[in-house]
Structures are given as C-alpha cells and as structure tokens.
Amino acid sequence: MDIIFHIEYYVYASEQVAINIVDAADGVTLHRHLMNTDDNAHWTFDWNADAWTADAADYFFTIEHAGTTLRREWTTIRHRLDLPRRPQTSVRVYCRWIDMPHDTYRYSSAFTECLHPHPVHPVHSPGDRCVRLVCRAPQLRSGHRLVLTGSDRILGEWNPQQGIPMTEHGYNEWVAEIAADLLTDTHLEFKFVIIPDDSSSPIWEECPNRHLTVTPASGLAVYELDQSFYPLSDERVAGTLIPVFSLRSEGSFGVGDFGDLSAMVDFVASTGQRVLQVLPINDTTVTHTWTDSYPYSCISVFALHPQYADLRQLPPLASASRRDHYARLQQQLNGIQQIDYERMMQAKEAYLHELYDQEGAEMMATDAFRTFFDEAAQWLVPYAQYCRLRDTTRTTDFSRWHGHTAWDEADRAALSTPGTAEYAEVAYYYFVQYILHTQMTAAHDHARRCGVILKGDIPIGVHRQSCDVWMEPGYFCLDGQAGAPPDDFAVDGQNWRFPTYNWQAMLDDGCQWWNRRFTNMAYYFDAYRIDHVLGFFRIWEIPIHAVRGLLGQFAPALAFTPEEIESYGLHFSTAMLAPVITDDMVDTLFGDRAGSVRHYCLDAVGNGTYTLRADYDTERKIADLVEAGRCDSQLLDGLYTLVDDVLFLADHRVAGTYHPRILARKTWAYRRLSDASRRAFDRLYDDFYYHRNNGFWYGEAMKKLPPLIEATHMLACAEDLGMVPSCVAPVMEQLRILSLEIQTMPKASTRFADVSRYPYRSVCTFSSHDMAPLRQWWDEDPLRTQDYYASVLHHDGEAPHPMPASLAEEVVAAHLASPSMLCVLSLQDWLALDDRLRLLDPNGERINIPANPHHYWRYRMHITIEQLSADAHFSQHISEMIERAGR
Structure with a gap:
C-alpha cells in the first residue's frame, strides 16, 4: 500500500518537518521519517506500507533541526489513519498541524469515558475513489451523533436528516466517507451538524459554511479539517472528596476499602454528583506502626496499600473457627470511631496470609494473574523483593540489607519464575497486589459505568527508604529533604523528609519513571491532582x-x-x-x-x-x-x-x-x-x-510537565497553593492544567476570593484535606469569621457560633454556582448542610494538620455509606442544590 502524506507548515531554512508513525495497536512502535519539500512550506512523504500489519496507523508531526526535535504537535490524541481493506489501494492524506487545543479536557478520559462515553469504531473503506473527511468535535455529549450535510445532493442538500452519518473512529474524531462517483461537484460546501438522539433540534456548528475542493484519485483521499465548535455551554460538575481509608460501611474492616469505594460511587451518582476524589492509595508500609498512616509517604508509587483489600470480595476461609475469629475482629474494629491503624493492619495482613496459604496457588495459576504479572513485572518484582527484605530484616534501612543494599536486576529471573525458592519467598506480595489491582480496577470500571470520575492524587515525593529509591537511586538526591517554605499552614515551613529528585537524570531518559507512574495510575483513575505542582518548578530543599x-x-x-x-x-x-x-x-x-x-x-x-x-x-x-x-x-x-x-x-x-x-x-x-x-x-x-x-522556573517546568501531562488521557488538575511564583499561572494555562481555588487562600491580594470570578478551568473547594473543614474553620477565629459573615455572606449583626446548617448551605451554594469546571467538596462540608447528620464535634472532622509532621491519619466517616444512601432527604437536598447551580 502506497500512502502519501501532505502537510503545509512553514519553517526556517535549516529546519525539517518529520512524520512519526506509530502502531495504533501497541502505541509504541515508532517510525520517524523526514518529509520532502521544495519551498520549506509544503511537505510530503511517500510511505510504502506493504509491511504494515496493523489495521490503523497513528502519527504526529515534529520539527527537526540537526537531529534535535524543536517542536512537536500535541500528542495525547494523535492523528489516526484507518487503512483501507484492500492493501493495493493508494492513499493520499492531507494533514493539518494540531497544537494543544484550548479544550484538552474534553479529550480526557474524564469526559470520553465517564461523562460522555461514545463507542469508537474504526472505518475501513473499500478504497476505490473514496473521499474521507476527518473532523474533531469534542463538544458532543452522550446521546449526540454527528452528520455531514451540505449543498451537494449526496450531502442531503442542507437537510441534516438526509446527510451522511459520521463515525467516531477515535476519541472525539469523526469520519465521513463519500463515494467520489456520487459527487456532482468536486467543490464541496458543507457543515457538520449534531443530531441529538432525543429528537430535539439539530445543533449547527458555529462557523461560516465550510468549502473544500477535493481531488479524488483512484484510491482513497483523506482530508483533515479544522475542529468543529457548537453553541453548547461549558459543563460544570460537582463532587466529593474523601480518603478511601476514611470510608465506612457496615462490612468494612475498620478502614475504608475498595469495595467501600464502589459503594461511595453509588451514593455520589445517586445525588447527581459526577466526581469522587480520593487521597493517594499507594503502599506506605515502613514500620508496621501507626506512623505508616501518612498517605503521602509511599514506599512505591506503583504498589497499592494492602489496607484497601476488601475481604468481602475474596473467597471465604475454609475454617469456620477462623471465619468466626475474623468476624469478631471486623465488628470490633469497625465499631471504633477512628482508625486503629496497627490493629487493623495486623488483622488484615494475618487474614491475607491465611487466604494466600489457602487460595494462592490456584489464584496465581490463572491467566488473569499472569496477565497482571506480565504488565506489572517491571515494578512488581523489585517491590516484592523489597517487602521481603523489609519484613525479614525488620527495617527499611536498605544500607543494612547485607548483599541487597540496592536492587540487583540479575535477581529478576529467579524472582519471576514459579517453582524457584526465590519466587516462593515473594509470591505472597504478588498475590496481595493482584487482589488489590483487581479490586481497584473493578471500582474504576464501576465508576465509569455510573458516569462518575474517579480522581486520584499524585504525591510530590516518596519515602527516602522507599522501594523506588532502592531500585533507582540515581533519580533521587539523598543529601536533601523536600518540604515547603513557611505559610499559613506551618509558620516554620514543612519538612516532608522526602528525598528531592535528580531531575537531570530523569530528563536524560525522557522522564521514564514519571511516565510509568502516570501510566500505571491511569488503570485506576480518570483525573488526578498533582500534589504540590510547584515542585515541578522548584522544590523547597532542606539540608x-x-x-x-x-x-x-x-x-x-x-x-x-x-x-x-x-x-x-x-x-x-x-x-x-x-x-x-x-x-x-x-x-x-x-x-x-x-x-x-x-x-x-x-x-x-x-x-x-x-x-x-x-x-x-x-x-x-x-x-x-x-x-x-x-x-x-x-x-x-x-x-x-x-x-x-x-x-x-x-x-x-x-x-x-x-x-x-x-x-x-x-x-x-x-x-x-x-x-x-x-x-x-x-x-x-x-x-x-x-x-x-x-523565567528560570518557567523553563524548568516546561521541561518536565508537558511529557507527563501528555502521557495519559487523564484530566490534569494541580494543587497550586503556597508561595506561588508568577510563572506558575502561564504554565498552567499553556498546559491546560486545572488550578485549585480555595476561597480562604485567594490568589489575589484579598482576604477572601470571589468565587464568582474563578476560572472555568479550575477545581473549587472550601477546604482541602490539609485544612480545617468548614464548621471547624468557622469557629477557629471569630474575628475572621465575622469578616466573612459580613463581607462574603452579606449578613448584618454578629456571626452565630456554632455554624448553623443554613449558613453552611449558603457557602456551599456559592461554590456550586462558581464558574469552575469541578466543584469538589469534602464529605464533611457536605454533611454540614444537615443538622441531623453532621458530626456533633466539628473538631473531629479534621483529616490532617500539616504543621505536625507526626500527625496520625485516622479520620473516618461517623456514619456508614448505607446510612447516607438510605437518607432520601439528604440525597434529595444535595441533588436539588446541584441542579439549581446548573451542574
């Protein structure tokens, strides 16, 4: 098959345009070819694809100079060419350069898989004298389809109902094919029109009529056209923030688990919310004590925390006495107001060990386990060895692991081969991670089916004695400690004790560690929060x-x-x-x-x-x-x-x-x-x-963030609070990253931010996990509250204490009415709306105190998800507020 690519792009005399062709099936295999030109403006490349076995080819363009890439297109969504069924067909593709669009969020899996899932179908024309028009239309929602209509008879003569139905062959990219022999004129005048499934009026794109002169040859001619825009308002959705460990159900085991996460998704969806945000879920097991409760100090950026295993989803233990023993433990631990981290972990790990002895061999002989192992082996094998050494030596100080002070790649083969003694020593850790992966993947799939965006959290650092440091020490600077400069959270600054990153080493290999990290996270989430995004500009490094x-x-x-x-x-x-x-x-x-x-x-x-x-x-x-x-x-x-x-x-x-x-x-x-x-x-x-x-920090961020943002289809959000340099906002805008807006931490020089002026591309909330929830904040500083009561809520007289539900509703309603794309409130702030459901003592709602480096992360919901779901009055109240706000 002979494929000729055309693109018009003006460059300097010493520069060249290159086409980068990727196998659409594996997304990895790449062929780079310099294109030909006579005028440094019109470029062609003739590709003989006879050896190409895939049904489609993805591609993108770059600008090259002396072997160095100077610029490239936006590559999160690449061009896609579905190949004709007849291999002898000749193809001409008239391409256009695609920069990062302003509405990249619509291409994220948060939109394409959660809010507005569309089935995607390849288009494989017979190839004989066929014209294919390709257009991106990301505004389409569930229940929408696209039609091509125009002046030509084959296009329906401007009647959308008689036009050519289009096919979405890639995320937000639609294709229409026209048999050239049916065209009455090679000059086409046309538009793309949305046809809603509910039989409401067609929605015409907002632009003058499109014009295109086609030159169909004997084969297939493909024309890539400008993106289509429609008079549809930007979508705004509401959601809830709660750590997974804070969830409580009648059947959880003293801590929230991945089964509870699915139940919470159901509650969120039932109230009209479309986002459920959690804190990091990675393994943090260092000492096997309560100090491991800190979710931002992970020992692996890939492994999931064993505490989140939902024992209800696992095969029952064969011994009735052991089942009774754990049933009693479950009742005791689940009845405690807060998490007893040490007792809970001892019980869960004991249960998982017993289950491994009973079920491990059979479960790990399945094709499903082998698929998981093959996909995760790069990090899973070292992680399992790390855990074995941690538990047998009773320390994570790997300088004391005689013979194992660093990961040895030569150990991989024996650790990966069933039947070896080495494999037997680490198989338990494979088993646990397989269970966790299976359950978290199921929760993610369930959220997508419910139309709920699961939003995760990417911590800025890792524990200095983590598996990541042990495995790839060259990526870390162990002579410093990451933290934050003084702010309202901590007047002496924060020392997180994480090692800082050796960014030069990471950049030298294309940020592979970060790319693997983001790619792994996409198994479980459709949006993410970059913790302390300022760290990608510069980190606060403490000696x-x-x-x-x-x-x-x-x-x-x-x-x-x-x-x-x-x-x-x-x-x-x-x-x-x-x-x-x-x-x-x-x-x-x-x-x-x-x-x-x-x-x-x-x-x-x-x-x-x-x-x-x-x-x-x-x-x-x-x-x-x-x-x-x-x-x-x-x-x-x-x-x-x-x-x-x-x-x-x-x-x-x-x-x-x-x-x-x-x-x-x-x-x-x-x-x-x-x-x-x-x-x-x-x-x-x-x-x-x-x-x-x-200017210097702007350059640093633009070296690091773009490849990470484009590594997955997840919606990128960032925590951009603290001592924020002026270069941060331009980078966030350029990369289309959603900012975090908190009314009591305004980015302008005012005491309280005006929620009505928040940018659309933002996440608004009243309190984060590092802050006092709404009711506690209200009572902390009476003078500050009085100012808020008068200047923000516009009430006369003295502010009441404690905060009544009616005032909490005013605050929540204002946030829901903001222009922000996402309004994600903590569960505690949602519960503040109801005097019947809120916790009696607001001081018991706090999740973290940043000024305390030894804080015990143990907050749990004081009522169960079942109780929340059964409270029709509360659910209806939330639903009505969200509907009134237009979310």
Missing part, C-alpha cells in the same frame, strides 16, 4: 541537618554571587552565613534558663557574643539530644532559633553562591543591620523571591 523548613532553599534557583549581593548596596560577609549569638538573644529566648544555656550549649567568643557548641550547632543534633533525654525539650524552639539566625545560606549545588534565608527579616541578624543595609537587603530579598527566578 539533612535541619528539622524545620526555615533553612531550606529553592532548588534549582539562581543564587547570588557575592558581587551581585554587593550590587544591591549590601556589604557581603561570610559572617552572614553563621549565627552571631548575643546576650540579649539568649536572655529573651530562655529567660531564667539563659545561664544554663550559656553554660552547656554556647562558647563565648568575646565582646558579649557566642557560638553554638559542636553538639548543638544543627537542628538535627539538638533534636537527637532531646530525644535521647540529654537536653530539655523546653529549650528546643529557642535553640532552633539560634541555629537559624542567619541572613544567607550557601547554595547546595553551586559553590560560591548564596540564597537570602526565608523570613530573614525576622532574625536578630537583620535587626543588627544599619538602616541602609536593611533597605538594601529588602531590595535583594524581594527581587530573589518574587522576580529573579520566574
């Missing part, structure tokens, strides 16, 4: 010797040289890098314990100044001394303050360059500067944190 976030620095960043610092009018000295401790500092911080601190913790250097002794000169050393009982914990904050009292920090990567310390204007060192030096430091500080790095 290993620090505990708090105040000694962190942005990485990467354009740090100052001494000469640049001096150019602001500030005399630079290396003394600005170390604390200069004075008597007044010690007296102020420690009061009547100042003498003791001078005696045990400080060395005098003269002139009434001191330095910290070697045992006390870092936050980590001080914390270790307190933990060992060798230092009074009441001195901790004061000693930390002495350590942190510096104006500049040396850059972690580039010697001889320096960062102004965050919040340096609150230090004693700053106060000791002269007035002129303070003014100079202020100029330098403001330039560094708000101007100097913006």
Whole structure:
C-alpha cells in the first residue's frame, strides 16, 4: 500500500518537518521519517506500507533541526489513519498541524469515558475513489451523533436528516466517507451538524459554511479539517472528596476499602454528583506502626496499600473457627470511631496470609494473574523483593540489607519464575497486589459505568527508604529533604523528609519513571491532582541537618554571587552565613534558663557574643539530644532559633553562591543591620523571591510537565497553593492544567476570593484535606469569621457560633454556582448542610494538620455509606442544590 502524506507548515531554512508513525495497536512502535519539500512550506512523504500489519496507523508531526526535535504537535490524541481493506489501494492524506487545543479536557478520559462515553469504531473503506473527511468535535455529549450535510445532493442538500452519518473512529474524531462517483461537484460546501438522539433540534456548528475542493484519485483521499465548535455551554460538575481509608460501611474492616469505594460511587451518582476524589492509595508500609498512616509517604508509587483489600470480595476461609475469629475482629474494629491503624493492619495482613496459604496457588495459576504479572513485572518484582527484605530484616534501612543494599536486576529471573525458592519467598506480595489491582480496577470500571470520575492524587515525593529509591537511586538526591517554605499552614515551613529528585537524570531518559507512574495510575483513575505542582518548578530543599523548613532553599534557583549581593548596596560577609549569638538573644529566648544555656550549649567568643557548641550547632543534633533525654525539650524552639539566625545560606549545588534565608527579616541578624543595609537587603530579598527566578522556573517546568501531562488521557488538575511564583499561572494555562481555588487562600491580594470570578478551568473547594473543614474553620477565629459573615455572606449583626446548617448551605451554594469546571467538596462540608447528620464535634472532622509532621491519619466517616444512601432527604437536598447551580 502506497500512502502519501501532505502537510503545509512553514519553517526556517535549516529546519525539517518529520512524520512519526506509530502502531495504533501497541502505541509504541515508532517510525520517524523526514518529509520532502521544495519551498520549506509544503511537505510530503511517500510511505510504502506493504509491511504494515496493523489495521490503523497513528502519527504526529515534529520539527527537526540537526537531529534535535524543536517542536512537536500535541500528542495525547494523535492523528489516526484507518487503512483501507484492500492493501493495493493508494492513499493520499492531507494533514493539518494540531497544537494543544484550548479544550484538552474534553479529550480526557474524564469526559470520553465517564461523562460522555461514545463507542469508537474504526472505518475501513473499500478504497476505490473514496473521499474521507476527518473532523474533531469534542463538544458532543452522550446521546449526540454527528452528520455531514451540505449543498451537494449526496450531502442531503442542507437537510441534516438526509446527510451522511459520521463515525467516531477515535476519541472525539469523526469520519465521513463519500463515494467520489456520487459527487456532482468536486467543490464541496458543507457543515457538520449534531443530531441529538432525543429528537430535539439539530445543533449547527458555529462557523461560516465550510468549502473544500477535493481531488479524488483512484484510491482513497483523506482530508483533515479544522475542529468543529457548537453553541453548547461549558459543563460544570460537582463532587466529593474523601480518603478511601476514611470510608465506612457496615462490612468494612475498620478502614475504608475498595469495595467501600464502589459503594461511595453509588451514593455520589445517586445525588447527581459526577466526581469522587480520593487521597493517594499507594503502599506506605515502613514500620508496621501507626506512623505508616501518612498517605503521602509511599514506599512505591506503583504498589497499592494492602489496607484497601476488601475481604468481602475474596473467597471465604475454609475454617469456620477462623471465619468466626475474623468476624469478631471486623465488628470490633469497625465499631471504633477512628482508625486503629496497627490493629487493623495486623488483622488484615494475618487474614491475607491465611487466604494466600489457602487460595494462592490456584489464584496465581490463572491467566488473569499472569496477565497482571506480565504488565506489572517491571515494578512488581523489585517491590516484592523489597517487602521481603523489609519484613525479614525488620527495617527499611536498605544500607543494612547485607548483599541487597540496592536492587540487583540479575535477581529478576529467579524472582519471576514459579517453582524457584526465590519466587516462593515473594509470591505472597504478588498475590496481595493482584487482589488489590483487581479490586481497584473493578471500582474504576464501576465508576465509569455510573458516569462518575474517579480522581486520584499524585504525591510530590516518596519515602527516602522507599522501594523506588532502592531500585533507582540515581533519580533521587539523598543529601536533601523536600518540604515547603513557611505559610499559613506551618509558620516554620514543612519538612516532608522526602528525598528531592535528580531531575537531570530523569530528563536524560525522557522522564521514564514519571511516565510509568502516570501510566500505571491511569488503570485506576480518570483525573488526578498533582500534589504540590510547584515542585515541578522548584522544590523547597532542606539540608539533612535541619528539622524545620526555615533553612531550606529553592532548588534549582539562581543564587547570588557575592558581587551581585554587593550590587544591591549590601556589604557581603561570610559572617552572614553563621549565627552571631548575643546576650540579649539568649536572655529573651530562655529567660531564667539563659545561664544554663550559656553554660552547656554556647562558647563565648568575646565582646558579649557566642557560638553554638559542636553538639548543638544543627537542628538535627539538638533534636537527637532531646530525644535521647540529654537536653530539655523546653529549650528546643529557642535553640532552633539560634541555629537559624542567619541572613544567607550557601547554595547546595553551586559553590560560591548564596540564597537570602526565608523570613530573614525576622532574625536578630537583620535587626543588627544599619538602616541602609536593611533597605538594601529588602531590595535583594524581594527581587530573589518574587522576580529573579520566574523565567528560570518557567523553563524548568516546561521541561518536565508537558511529557507527563501528555502521557495519559487523564484530566490534569494541580494543587497550586503556597508561595506561588508568577510563572506558575502561564504554565498552567499553556498546559491546560486545572488550578485549585480555595476561597480562604485567594490568589489575589484579598482576604477572601470571589468565587464568582474563578476560572472555568479550575477545581473549587472550601477546604482541602490539609485544612480545617468548614464548621471547624468557622469557629477557629471569630474575628475572621465575622469578616466573612459580613463581607462574603452579606449578613448584618454578629456571626452565630456554632455554624448553623443554613449558613453552611449558603457557602456551599456559592461554590456550586462558581464558574469552575469541578466543584469538589469534602464529605464533611457536605454533611454540614444537615443538622441531623453532621458530626456533633466539628473538631473531629479534621483529616490532617500539616504543621505536625507526626500527625496520625485516622479520620473516618461517623456514619456508614448505607446510612447516607438510605437518607432520601439528604440525597434529595444535595441533588436539588446541584441542579439549581446548573451542574
């Protein structure tokens, strides 16, 4: 088969257009060909496809220069050519370059598989003198079909009912085929028209009549046309946020599971909601204690957490006494108000071990297990070995795993081969992950059938002793800790203790680890939240010797040289890098314990100044001394303050360059500067944190995010809160990523955001999992609440406490009425609407406190999903509010 591709694209003299042809079946096999031109504008490539065995070919175009790709099309949805049935047919394809459309969200699986699923059918024409028109029409909804109509008789003479029915052969891409012999004129005048299945009026596209002159030859001529647009309003949907572990049903085992997730989907769908958002569901098992409850500290970005196994979906244990034992445990654990993480995990793991002994061999002999294993083996085999070593050595400190301090690829064969001793040692972990994958996939499929978008969460980091670090240490920088600079959540910053990423190593191999991560997530979700998207611009990197976030620095960043610092009018000295401790500092911080601190913790250097002794000169050393009982914990904050009292920090990567310390204007060192030096430091500080790095960080994000966003069809959303540089919004807009809008954390310089002015491409909510839910927030700060009551809700008088359901309804209704595409509220905020259902104590609704690095993540619904579903009044109330808001 001879296929000639044509495209018109103007380039510079030294550049070339290339066509990249991909096997539509596997999506991987790629053939790149430079195209031919006589004028650097009109390009052709003659492809002999005789050896091509697939029924279709996907392709995209790139601009090349000296072997380097300069630009490329949007590739999430590639061009698709369904090949004629007759292999001898000649084909000409008249293509058009496709940049990322403004409405990429309509091409996401959130829309194409959940909100508006359409069956997709290939089109294989006989190929003899046939004209094929191809058009993208992403606005079509369920119950819509597309018709080609126009002036020609074969096109129905402008009667849509007599036009040519079109076929959706790829996501949002429609095809019409016309036998050339039936055309009365080679010049076509036409439009694409939506025909609703409910017999309502046809919907005509908003554009002048289209015109095309076709030149059908003996074979097939394919014409790619501009996208079609229709007078249809943008869709807005509502949803609920709740962690899977927080779900409660009558049959769950002390924690929410994947069966509960399906039940929650049913409740969400019954109220007219179309989104269910959860927190990360990856395995976090490090110590087998409650500290593993932190869902953002995963040991594998691929493996699912065993706590989510729904035991009800598994074969029953053969022993009646063991069944009774676990039934009693289930009743005890499920009756506790909050999660007892340790007892729950001990019980679930014991059950899974017993089930593995009973069912494992049979279950793992199935074709379904083998398919799962083959698809997951790249990460699953190392993960299972990691878990075995963790459990047998009772530590995740792999530096202590003699002979196994790093993953050895040579171990893979034996670990993957049934019958070997090595396989037997790790098979249990394969078994558990297979169960989890099967159940989560089923929950995802169920959500799609219900028209509900499951939205997942991609944590910014991994545990520093995780399987990912053990397996691919080159991707991580273990000499730093990821965190966040000070903000309203944590005045001293946040130290997540995750390693930072070696982005250069990741970029060098095309971000394969991230691509695998996103691709794996697409098994389970149709939308995702990028946790701390600012980390793709720059991360707050804290040195290993620090505990708090105040000694962190942005990485990467354009740090100052001494000469640049001096150019602001500030005399630079290396003394600005170390604390200069004075008597007044010690007296102020420690009061009547100042003498003791001078005696045990400080060395005098003269002139009434001191330095910290070697045992006390870092936050980590001080914390270790307190933990060992060798230092009074009441001195901790004061000693930390002495350590942190510096104006500049040396850059972690580039010697001889320096960062102004965050919040340096609150230090004693700053106060000791002269007035002129303070003014100079202020100029330098403001330039560094708000101007100097913006262009640089824009470039960093645009190297990392585009290939990840295009790796899957999931809808991309991001948490873009915190100390947000001005370059973030343009990147989010350019990549069509939905922002997160929270009324009490406005992006403009106001106290409360105006929800009526939110962008369409956004997710709006009142509270995230890191914040106080609505009712708790209402009571936290009476002055702030009074301001909100008067200026946002426009009420006179004194704000009532506690918050009545009627006011909660006003807040929720305003959010539902916002322009945001997604309005996703926490379950706690939905329950605030009903005095009968809400938890009596609003302080019991909080999921996380970011300022506490040792927070116990144990919140559970206080009523069951069954009770929620049976409450017709509450469900109807939500449904009516959503309907009134036009969602």
